[in-house]
Amino acid sequence: MNLWTTPHKIVVTCLKRLSPFLEEELRALAFPVTRTFSNGVETTGTLTDCIRLNLELRCASQVLYSLKAFKAEHPGQVYDQLKGISWESVIEPSTYLTVTGSVTHPTVNNSMFINMKVKDAVVDRLRAKTGQRPDSGPDLKGAVVNLYWKEDIPEVFLDTSGETLAKHGYRLHPGRAPMMEALASATLMAAQWKGDMPFVNPMCGSGTLAIEAALMATGRAPGLYRDQYAFRHIKGYREEDYRAVREKLSQRVLPKLPHRIIASDISEGSIKQARFNARQAGVEEFIEFEVCDFAETSLPQPPAIIFFNPEYGERLGELQELEKTYERVGDFMKQKCAGYTGYVFTGNLDLAKKVGLKPQRRIEFFSAKLDCRLLKYELYSGSKRVNDQAVVS
């Protein structure tokens, strides 16, 4: 059976709460969505389809191609089942092998132990059939086999991604409290960013939001910034298929942007980093960078989007200072941004109340295990400040 041409179940994983946006992306690429859960979406396709998914999805973490689900009550049965798979038709014995997994089972209290069992099954099979055994280890630089085991049906996948797709590869200077690129993309999808109006990003830090906004608006796929994928180490891989997908993606890139993208930060160092990252991503020319207090940021004529990701604060002194900052953000949007749609992304829901405007929508996210909200404000000329109480849930 040729996995490159045989459709199977594919599970695309993502950071928690990104699955509605990942689902939207899969549908836009004309993949069927068979199931959606909090950190992933299930679809169907061949290994060849996995090339496109890896290169095109902005909100994904891993693209997992299912090989087999089976019943097992203990690790010994998992070993036996896995040794029965014809790994010799999937992995060259000269390929470096990594095993990863997500296992919650009463018979397993150590993930290293079960990963070792999986590795042993693959290696023992390859040695028996070919007389050679692959090198193995934790570096995601070759073929990757993934075991998912909850309750009594383990499932084994080929992880076609390797390193996570949630990092988009251009950000060499992450700066202070940066947003993960996949999360930034998802928040922009939540803000219905289509590139059809100006985008203003005060407090831009390392520039992730402005850069992702430029990438989306010019049709640059995240796969254009990375060359290392686990699918390239699976038997039957054809370099020409991969190059053809990359070529198609390059041809889709728009040379110009009809609207301004403005990114500002009070820190000169942050703007240096943001500019460097934008250059790495090939979108420096589309972003106007400014070093200034957020309230001095240039504002194009509305309609436009203004998107803030202020600090969340940890220490008390910091929090008191940040309360004032969030209040000022609210005042600024109310007084200066009439006709705009405003967004505030924050992991501190108490501070969010200090913005003092009534959000029209509150969209739930997670960032590094922190419960976060993206708050949407329609900024009419007469936007009212509201009482600090009960504005944010």
Ligand SMILES: C[S@@+](CC[C@H](N)C(=O)[O-])C[C@H]1O[C@@H](n2cnc3c(N)ncnc32)[C@H](O)[C@@H]1O
């Ligand atoms: C949480 S970080 C933004 C991170 C950004 N989204 C990223 O992915 O890198 C907040 C940024 O706000 C900036 N900042 C803080 N107070 C500011 C102010 N009054 N005016 C402008 N920028 C400010 C900080 O320098 C910091 O870079």
